[in-house]
Amino acid sequence: MVNVALDAMGGDNAPGEIIKGAVDALNKSSEIKVYLCGNEEAMKECLETAGSYPHDRLELIPCTEMIEMSEPPVNAIRKKKDSSIVRGMQLVKDGTCDAFLSAGNSGAILVGGQTIVGRIKGVERAPLAPLIPTAKGASLLIDCGANVDARPTQLLQFAKMGSIYMENVVGVKNPKVGIVNIGAEEEKGNMLVKETFPLLKNCPDINFVGSVEARDIPNGDVDVIVCEAFVGNVILKFYEGTGKMLLSAIKETMMASFTTKIGALLIKGKLKETLKRFDASEYGGAPLLGLNGLVVKTHGSSKAKEVTTTLLQCVSFKEANINQKISSKINI
Amino acid sequence: MVNVALDAMGGDNAPGEIIKGAVDALNKSSEIKVYLCGNEEAMKECLETAGSYPHDRLELIPCTEMIEMSEPPVNAIRKKKDSSIVRGMQLVKDGTCDAFLSAGNSGAILVGGQTIVGRIKGVERAPLAPLIPTAKGASLLIDCGANVDARPTQLLQFAKMGSIYMENVVGVKNPKVGIVNIGAEEEKGNMLVKETFPLLKNCPDINFVGSVEARDIPNGDVDVIVCEAFVGNVILKFYEGTGKMLLSAIKETMMASFTTKIGALLIKGKLKETLKRFDASEYGGAPLLGLNGLVVKTHGSSKAKEVTTTLLQCVSFKEANINQKISSKINI
Numbered sequence: 153m154v155n156v157a158l159d160a161m162g163g164d165n166a167p168g169e170i171i172k173g174a175v176d177a178l179n180k181s182s183e184i185k186v187y188l189c190g191n192e193e194a195m196k197e198c199l200e201t202a203g204s205y206p207h208d209r210l211e212l213i214p215c216t217e218m219i220e221m222s223e224p225p226v227n228a229i230r231k232k233k234d235s236s237i238v239r240g241m242q243l244v245k246d247g248t249c250d251a252f253l254s255a256g257n258s259g260a261i262l263v264g265g266q267t268i269v270g271r272i273k274g275v276e277r278a279p280l281a282p283l284i285p286t287a288k289g290a291s292l293l294i295d296c297g298a299n300v301d302a303r304p305t306q307l308l309q310f311a312k313m314g315s316i317y318m319e320n321v322v323g324v325k326n327p328k329v330g331i332v333n334i335g336a337e338e339e340k341g342n343m344l345v346k347e348t349f350p351l352l353k354n355c356p357d358i359n360f361v362g363s364v365e366a367r368d369i370p371n372g373d374v375d376v377i378v379c380e381a382f383v384g385n386v387i388l389k390f391y392e393g394t395g396k397m398l399l400s401a402i403k404e405t406m407m408a409s410f411t412t413k414i415g416a417l418l419i420k421g422k423l424k425e426t427l428k429r430f431d432a433s434e435y436g437g438a439p440l441l442g443l444n445g446l447v448v449k450t451h452g453s454s455k456a457k458e459v460t461t462t463l464l465q466c467v468s469f470k471e472a473n474i475n476q477k478i479s480s481k482i483n484i
Numbered sequence: 485m486v487n488v489a490l491d492a493m494g495g496d497n498a499p500g501e502i503i504k505g506a507v508d509a510l511n512k513s514s515e516i517k518v519y520l521c522g523n524e525e526a527m528k529e530c531l532e533t534a535g536s537y538p539h540d541r542l543e544l545i546p547c548t549e550m551i552e553m554s555e556p557p558v559n560a561i562r563k564k565k566d567s568s569i570v571r572g573m574q575l576v577k578d579g580t581c582d583a584f585l586s587a588g589n590s591g592a593i594l595v596g597g598q599t600i601v602g603r604i605k606g607v608e609r610a611p612l613a614p615l616i617p618t619a620k621g622a623s624l625l626i627d628c629g630a631n632v633d634a635r636p637t638q639l640l641q642f643a644k645m646g647s648i649y650m651e652n653v654v655g656v657k658n659p660k661v662g663i664v665n666i667g668a669e670e671e672k673g674n675m676l677v678k679e680t681f682p683l684l685k686n687c688p689d690i691n692f693v694g695s696v697e698a699r700d701i702p703n704g705d706v707d708v709i710v711c712e713a714f715v716g717n718v719i720l721k722f723y724e725g726t727g728k729m730l731l732s733a734i735k736e737t738m739m740a741s742f743t744t745k746i747g748a749l750l751i752k753g754k755l756k757e758t759l760k761r762f763d764a765s766e767y768g769g770a771p772l773l774g775l776n777g778l779v780v781k782t783h784g785s786s787k788a789k790e791v792t793t794t795l796l797q798c799v800s801f802k803e804a805n806i807n808q809k810i811s812s813k814i815n816i
Contacts, residue, residue, distance in 0.1 A: 286729075287729050287732075287733070298666075300666070300673070300674035300675075301674050301675055332718060334630075334632070334713075334714055334717040334718070334721075341632070341714070342632035342633050342714045343632075343633055345714075365721055366717070366718040366719070366720075366721035366722035366725060367721035367722065367724050367725035367728075368725060369722060369725060370722075370725045370726050370728070370729035370730075371725070371729065381666075382666055382673070382674045382677075382715070383714070383715060383718055385666040385698070386664060386666070386698040386715055386718060386719065387698075387718065387722060388698075389666075389697055389698035389699035390698035390699065390701060390702075390719060390722060390723070391722070391726060392699045393698060393699035393700060393701060393702045393703070394702050394723060394726050394727070395726070395730070396699075396702070397618075397619050397702035397703065398702075398727070398730055398762070400619075401619070401758050401761070401762070402734070402755070402758065404758070405751065405754045405755050405757075405758040406751060406754075408754045409754065411750050412750060412751050412754050414747075414750055415746075415747040415748065415749070415750025415751035416747065416751065417747070418743050418744060418746055418747025418750070419737065419738060419744050419747035419748065419751070422737050422738075422740045422741065422744050423734070423737050425737075426733050426734065426736070426737040429733070430730070430733070
């Protein structure tokens with residue numbers, strides 16, 4: 153059985169969609185037990201309309217506090233001991249749960265992951281590693297977290313952890329690892345990249361293919377994209393912003409005249425299919441790797457489907473023994 | 485008269501399109517004189533079919549060497565003294581020309597700009613500052629060059645130089661300046677951003693509006709986007725890659741079936757208009773700011789039109805006394 157603590161209060165569509173996602177996951181997999189953390193009354197109310205589910209595999213963890221989306225994270229984690237995020241993470245910390253999942257305050261999840269759940273011995277930093285859609289499927293962008301100014305040895309650990317995750321959870325055999333750089337040649341880059349490059353090149357545990365220029369990331373030639381968190385965050389957010397902007401420009405174009413509206417009708421179905429490929433929420437949540445347990449952040453805008461997908465991801469994560477694998481590759 | 489040294493040999497479409505662009509610019513503006521640098525025979529041959537032009541405002545500078553697109557830049561600049569890039573930059577250095585323009589080897593242009601043309605007294609680094617298309621028009625992304633790991637004082641200079649360029653060449657009154665960051669709050673960011681933020685905030689010469697998250701860059705809310713060169717390069721290249729990938733996915737969608745092909749026909753004209761807004765080449769070349777003269781890099785894929793646009797930009801640059809303005813704002 154995989155025990156997952158689920159933050160019922162986090163995200164734009166909480167608690168309704170979160171709980172709906174939990175119920176769907178429970179009905180899809182008999183391997184999962186959900187510990188639903190949040191306001192008792194709100195959770196009970198949602199469960200009444202969420203359809204049937206196996207009652208023995210859903211436990212309510214009533215919490216009296218809630219961390220808001222915009223709250224300063226360090227303070228929130230320290231002070232709100234009875235919030236759904238802190239309580240849920242405690243369940244991982246004390247071994248009751250294998251994983252914690254939230255669509256809430258990213259900063260609080262990152263801070264709580266490091267301070268409450270804690271890192272695997274030997275892991276210097278726990279990177280946030282979302283899957284980003286590419287022309288060929290999806291690549292793991294590691295690190296997009298809050299801990300900027302990483303050191304070369306930390307980037308090497310990201311590469312190892314990312315490879316293990318891609319191979320065992322996403323199912324990419326011998327995943328190609330690249331480091332984000334401003335040119336393809338080994339001598340290019342900033343100090344961090346120049347110092348990290350030989351470490352990656354000489355690491356026998358990964359399939360390092362060299363530098364990856366930002367222009368080639370959307371092609372999906374590389375499965376694990378290693379970078380420092382500031383750069384990763386910029387790539388992730390810029391991708392989101394560019395996609396949204398181009399999409400709205402195309403929509404505007406299609407609505408421009410009677411003729412284009414007819415054209416749009418003819419293309420619509422196929423276009424939806426295409427755009428679905430680039431919908432980040434199709435790929436589930438982003439794991440915070442290297443912790444004593446699994447912490448996963450899903451999009452703030454998560455709906456039931458993303459919550460279900462991510463809950464099932466937690467099962468694969470545990471079944472594949474990711475953390476044991478990470479521990480053995482980090483501590484050689 | 486504005487004298488521009490033009491590299492006839494640089495870029496994928498050289499020398500034909502470069503020379504065509506020069507001839508068009510000469511016919512459009514009587515304020516410009518072009519010094520065409522390159523292989524004499526090739527240049528003469530292209531000029532024969534390029535149409536009529538004012539012969540007194542086009543001078544040939546025959547060069548026996550050429551720097552290839554992929555050549556290591558430092559070595560190329562040092563050794564190929566009779567290349568079109570080195571000769572053209574020398575013309576700026578010795579005062580014959582006001583500006584140098586090339587679609588060739590970016591690295592060589594950046595290196596040559598700093599070592600041959602040289603920086604304005606007081607300028608610590610010469611940033612490369614392309615205009616990137618946004619929902620509202622275009623924003624200046626400064627720095628996208630090759631000098632990574634910048635210091636806070638250098639980023640402050642980029643902000644000042646970028647503001648002067650946007651206001652006087654692009655014509656944006658009181659341009660809004662933002663610094664690329666991973667959150668909107670002042671305490672967010674890496675060490676470089678945290679140290680630079682107060683310098684920008686307290687600078688009376690710029691209209692600083694705070695941090696800009698990467699997801700908001702495509703909206704065009706900020707006119708001058710300040711960042712360190714590694715981050716700028718990643719943004720620029722990733723924009724290019726994402727645009728290309730999404731476009732090809734949309735094209736594929738439109739060609740998927742008979743129905744979608746008909747739909748595509750109805751939308752095509754309007755879609756072309758929309759996409760033109762996001763075509764970086766519409767905005768001309770990227771200046772290397774802070775040099776004793778102007779150096780401009782146009783896209784490697786430049787056609788005649790971009791060369792013409794950029795040559796006319798050189799006129800605005802000189803007429804607006806950009807370098808005197810930079811010098812007076814940097815050396816306070």
